[in-house]
Amino acid sequence: MSDEAAAGFVRVRLDLSYDGSEFSGWAKQAGGRRTVQGEIEDALRTVTRSRETYELTVAGRTDAGVHARGQVAHVDLPREVWAEHHQKLLKRLAGRLPRDVRVWALREAPSGFNARFSAVWRRYAYRVTDNPGGVDPLLRSHVLWHDWPLDVDAMNEAARRLLGEHDFAAYCKKREGATTIRTLQELSLVRGEDGIITATVRADAFCHNMVRSLIGALLFVGDGHRPPDWPGKVLAAGVRDSAVHVVRPHGLTLEEVGYPADELLAARNKEARNKRSLPSAGCC
Numbered sequence: 001m002s003d004e005a006a007a008g009f010v011r012v013r014l015d016l017s018y019d020g021s022e023f024s025g026w027a028k029q030a031g032g033r034r035t036v037q038g039e040i041e042d043a044l045r046t047v048t049r050s051r052e053t054y055e056l057t058v059a060g061r062t063d064a065g066v067h068a069r070g071q072v073a074h075v076d077l078p079r080e081v082w083a084e085h086h087q088k089l090l091k092r093l094a095g096r097l098p099r100d101v102r103v104w105a106l107r108e109a110p111s112g113f114n115a116r117f118s119a120v121w122r123r124y125a126y127r128v129t130d131n132p133g134g135v136d137p138l139l140r141s142h143v144l145w146h147d148w149p150l151d152v153d154a155m156n157e158a159a160r161r162l163l164g165e166h167d168f169a170a171y172c173k174k175r176e177g178a179t180t181i182r183t184l185q186e187l188s189l190v191r192g193e194d195g196i197i198t199a200t201v202r203a204d205a206f207c208h209n210m211v212r213s214l215i216g217a218l219l220f221v222g223d224g225h226r227p228p229d230w231p232g233k234v235l236a237a238g239v240r241d242s243a244v245h246v247v248r249p250h251g252l253t254l255e256e257v258g259y260p261a262d263e264l265l266a267a268r269n270k271e272a273r274n275k276r277s278l279p280s281a282g283c284c
Contacts, residue, residue: 025063150197219247
């Protein structure tokens with residue numbers, strides 16, 4: 001996965017959003033399942049009248065049912081294809097793509113840009129309501145209903161104990177050869193005037209199921225089933241706890257991806273590719 005387009009190609013950044021309700025996640029899958037990547041790549045091939053499919057690289061792969069408001073991807077297009085189509089490409093994609101996915105911006109990426117490895121943070125929002133009547137039908141695909149009253153102050157107290165760089169193995173689905181060390185930069189919850197509680201979760205990167213597992217733990221604190229120090233104890237134990245539920249995906253939205261200044265892209269790419277370990281606590 002190069003940080004530069006090959007000779008004769010132009011690297012193009014795409015800013016996009018989608019409603020994940022009817023998608024089997026971002027990444028293409030065997031068996032004809034509908035995915036965001038598949039829809040956009042098919043549309044690009046069609047509107048550029050290309051014989052081959054140009055593969056997208058994304059900032060963060062989302063699971064089935066998860067939404068995105070501020071997703072970022074890149075694609076390397078032949079220079080002649082970009083020159084011929086770029087002025088009308090955005091409008092043509094709007095006419096070809098299904099209504100549950102939109103590309104909002106297309107532009108030539110700066111040198112060294114990689115949608116995945118250049119990112120310095122990803123920010124998600126998870127939305128939940130404890131309204132005894134349930135979820136507003138107009139929001140049902142984007143808000144989780146929790147049928148116990150939630151104490152947001154207790155949830156925020158628990159959340160503060162999880163901030164910083166840790167091994168989040170207790171909150172991640174383990175993948176062979178992948179580290180679970182992450183830096184959680186923000187985890188906070190606010191109840192809006194409409195009663196919907198929005199959790200903001202920002203980290204340099206996320207491992208599989210991490211956000212939904214963290215929210216599951218905080219909900220157990222908010223409804224009084226666990227004390228505020230419990231999520232921190234689970235984190236310190238370093239193993240999956242059966243009491244931590246992975247909440248449903250539809251309440252989760254990727255809101256924004258952050259990138260450094262152009263001159264820092266190369267350094268960030270190198271740093272992101274290094275497998276991390278926590279500082280040693282010392283011997284004996």
